[in-house]
Amino acid sequence: MSEVDIVPCALEVIVALRRRGLTPNDVLIAKELDESPYKVKRAMEEAVKQGLVERKNGSYEVTEEGFKHMLKHRELYVHDVFFHGSDRWSRVVTDWGRHWRRRHGLTGNFLRNFYRVLADLDGRVEELIPLTELKPGERGVVVSAAGGYGAVRRLAEMGLTPGIQVLVVRKAPLRGPIEVEVRGTRLALGFGLASRIAVKRV
Amino acid sequence: MGMKRLTIALAGNANVGKSCVFNQLTGLNQTIGNWPGKTVEKAEGTLYFQGYRIKVIDLPGTYSLSAYSAEEVVARDFIASREADVVIDIVDASALERNLYLTLQLVELETPLVVALNQVDMAEKKGIVIDHEKLSEILGVPVVPTVAVTGVGLKELLQAVVDVAEGKRPGKPKRILYGREIEERLRALEREVEGLNLPRKYPSRWLSIKLLELDPLVVDLVSRVEGGRRVVELAEEIARELEDMHGEPIGVIMAAERYSKITRMVSEVQRIIAPPRVKWERYLESLTTHPVLGYIILAAVLAGMLSFVFYVGGLASASIEEGTAPLLELAEELLKQALPQEVASVVVNGALVGLVAGLTVVLPYIIPFHIILSLLEDSGYLPRAAYLTDNLMHKVGLHGKALIPILLGFGCNVPACVGCRILETDRERCLCGFATVLIPCAARTIVILGVVGRFIGIAAALSIYLVDFAVMLLITRLAYKALPGEPVGLIMEIPPYRRPSLRSLLSKTWVRTREFIVIAFPIIIVASTFLEALNSFNLVEPVISVMEPFTSGLLGLPAQAIVPLLFGFLRKELAVVMLADALGTTDFSQVMSMGQMYTFALVATLYIPCVATLAALVKEFGWRRAITIALLTIAVASALGGLLHLAFYLVGV
Structure with missing residues (x-):
């Protein structure tokens, strides 16, 4: 580094x-x-x-300034990893609120919660990885999920709530769905959806 | 008769053996239809037990009771309406934690409840032991262990239901208290809700929870009454406050809250005594989801299924037609003596031929199809197939599970339409329905090859397929945008493999086939009679001249071509036969130009699904959507035909 x-x-x-x-x-x-x-x-x-x-x-x-600096760093990391697949797109973005809304279709309400999660995050933001990064047999703890309200809520209802441990059972080839075990049941999650679920490797 | 009546509803997640319980309870005494205005299947049945005539309603399988999908709304409206005296919640003992999520929501609805702890045998195999008495104590309602496949425990289940209905056993669930920060706010909200004058009597605690979750339907309900707006605003304020505390949307907070309750419950009642053993299920599991072998197996399963349905179907279909031909002749002879010539011909060639046409579709194709579909559903293979193909299907805006109806569509659109019911939400079923009716089925292939392939060339024939796929993609895309609801990525449970039960398989097949006959046959017979009547009362000429601006003007076809197009509505392959009839020759190239033949085949392929498919659409999606699809395809076919005519005219073909 x-x-x-x-x-x-x-x-x-x-x-x-x-x-x-x-x-x-x-x-x-x-x-x-x-x-x-x-x-x-x-x-x-x-x-x-x-x-x-x-x-x-x-x-x-x-300091307060330092905390803001840290939050910006977290926001950039999450943006690059979860929304653009690490292509460092964030370097050319100037108006962030607008970019989140226009380019990624996130609502104001979601953003409010999103910043809250970032501020409350315990540990380094680099520990957050997309669920799809885990290999079969690896475990992770769900931190948060980004996506439409319906999808996020559905995930929670199926048992993928913040703080729960998931085991990756298998992954289908070519960015296909990922199968996880959570709360004693198996779920298949579409790749797009799963790549927006932030987990910490266990 | 002085029989006491009772209504019970079956609620539960998908894949917990709910339909199996339903079939065991009601046998063949059941009817399947749709819930009013929804493409959600409604199954009802009756049974007799201890002097009671019990009506059983099988609610759609759901994981939750939010307003996420039409299924959940149907289930929760029915439970909230208190139409059912007792609700049986069927819980999969081998996945207790996830299943109790729904149970908790039923408890919130304060409905009289009996919990069926199903598949205890499967749970035991996985080394899970559940103390059902303890669970009963915690929930405050009877909990009965069952194995629906073999019928174990169902009598005790019914006994518990009757006891609860008679008040001999407590059936009202205990109130479940959530965390303090949520509970305090709920109380405040509940006090406000109690002051409202709502049209229907919902439990005020349930209303408060739903308001807090900002459930769109409950918010709408409450804001309509006097003073409701203020309560909704209060709920929004509280929800926002909680969101700020947790940094998650309120729906997620409430789900997490319920799960934290459930985790505690499960830790009290469930013990895992042995790790699951590696058995044949495991091997089957890794084989069927293997990145290479999985696809080979999938291809084999699909090929087997298609060939079974269409080979067996084709054989049976041909023999039915052969077998009924002499009967039809005989009927015509007999009727001719009793009725005037024209009427007899209408009855025989219209109504009876329609009936036979229906039989040749239904018996050979629909029945084997339902058998295989039930087999795939009950064994648990469908989710694996969906897992493997989700990626591909997403490219056309559909889900992995849509693969089955799409493939079936290449044989016949009718089972394909019926097959759309395997998809989970109303939205997806509709999208898939739009796509399946445009898939070039066997009959369309006859039209395309018989006209274009034979007289123009195979490349031209293939181009019609391409145009057809393009139109299909376009319409699916349009529907994708137009249909209400948020497109959600795949979230699908992968249930363990299990042995399907023959009883459930047969009764599913029988009941579904019967329902199809009831809806589809009248439509087919009426349409067929109508067309035959046109024919025999010499109304064809006026139709030709009335439709001439369309046929010749717009499409540039010979005016008589309208007749085969009309008959193609009955069965698409009739279009070729009737074209020969109308033109007086089987060598179409003598009387039609290449452009005309191409246009004819394209229009015949695209315009309106055949009458049997239309009947299936009506059955699955209701009149409104069926007619929308029909009109849409006619419009697209006419527009494309017109454009082609213009293009050919300009090029001079």
Whole structure:
């Protein structure tokens, strides 16, 4: 990871560590990110300069500005991974509200909830992967699902609620449906639908 | 007779053996129709038990009671109407957690309830043991373990129903309390709802829950009454508040809330004593969904099915026609003596030939088709087929399951239309219905090959197929946009494989075939008689001259060509026979130009589905949609025919 890329990740780690009641210092952050403490220190110095974090007695606190920066990073990640298949489309987008609505057909109500999920996310956003990324035999915990209201709700009614563990049983070839086991039953989910379900690998 | 009457409704998820329970309870004493105004199947039956005449209504299989699909609305309206004295909730014991989701919603509706814990044998095989007495205690209603396939526990189930109806056993479910943050808000909402003067008596707690979930139908219902608007606004405010707390849409929050209750219940009543053993089901499972072998098996199953239906059907059809021919002649002889010549001919060639035509479609094709369809449905193979083909079918705006009716359509559109019922929602059934009626069936193939293939060339014949597919795609696309409802990606349960029961298979086949006969035969006979009457009372000439602007003007065909087109409505292949008849020669190339023949074949292929298909459409989708499809296809056929005429005229073919 380059130092520029470390900053948003470090922000997430700091927020997560604080939530757990720990004091995030360079060493702890480096351990969480699996990077050298020296690199992290350099990145954090840059972050302090930008006013994203404050340094007190060797530990860090994310500023309001930093939190916003982190949210933007999360939004970009989710956008690229879940909506454009990692093609880094987000670099050319300027008006985000408009882009979500026009290009992806998301409603204002959905966006409100979406930002809420992003803000409440525990841990690094990179841990979120589409359900379709899991291989047969792997397990994941559902974090959230994006899509039309009917589809999201239907998924919940069939048992795919936030926090539930799913096991990927098999995947059909050529972006076909994915079969998962959830709450003791097997479900087949269309590829498009499943690729918008955010899970954390277990 | 002083028999006591009772009405019970069967509710439950799909694939829990609900139709099996229904068949075991009612046997052949059942009728299948549609719920008023919906393409949702309504099955009703009666049974006698301990001096009671019990009417059993089989509600559509649903996973929930929201307003997601026509099925759910039908089921919940019926339960909420209190028409049923007791509701039996059929629960799959091997998938208790997911099944209790519906149970909880039935509890919310506060209806007298009996839970049938079905397929306990399957659950045992999976190493699952359920303490049904404990579950009964938690829910406050009787819970009866059953195995519907073999009939185990059904007597006890009926006994529990009667006990609940007589008040001997408590059947009113205990109220289930949700988490504090939701419960407090529900109470507040409930107080407001109680103050409203609603036209029908729904449980106010249920109304509050549905309002909170912003269920469109309940919101509509409440906002119509005085002061209702304010209550709806309050519900919206509360929903928004909860959404802000959780960051999920309210529907998801409520689903998660119900599931958290269910998880706790399940942990109290269910024990898993042994891991599931690897058995033949497992091998079959991985074979039939294998990325390579799966498709080979699918192809084999489909080929087997098509050849069974159409080979067996073709044989039976031919022998019926042969067998009835002398009878028809005899009938004509006899009738001629009693009636004037023309009338006799109308009766025989119209009504009787129509009847025979119906028989040659129904008995040979519909019956084997229903047998195979029931087999595929009951064994659990259909979801696997859908899983394998979903990807492909999505490209044409349909689901994996639509593969079956589409393929059937190539043989005959009638079973294809009937086959659309395997799709889950009203919207999908309709889309699939639109697509299936335009698939070039065997009869259309006769027209295309017999006119264009023979006299113009095979490439031209193939191009008609292409045009037909293009029109099919276009109409399906249009319908995709026009039909109400949100297109939702595939969310389908994959039930375990199981052995189909012969009893259920036979009774399904019989009941469905009977229903088809009742609807389709009158239509076929009336249409056939009408056309024959035109023929024998010399009304053909006026029809030809009346239709001339259409036939010659628009399509550029010989004026007589209207006659084969009219008769093609009866059976598409008649168009070729009647064309020869009308033109006085079988060598069409002598009297028609290449352009005319091409236009004729294309129009005959596209315009109006044949009368038997139309009858099937009426049966499955109702008059309105059937007529819409018919008019739409006529319009498209005329427009394309007109364009072709113009094009050929300009090119000079």
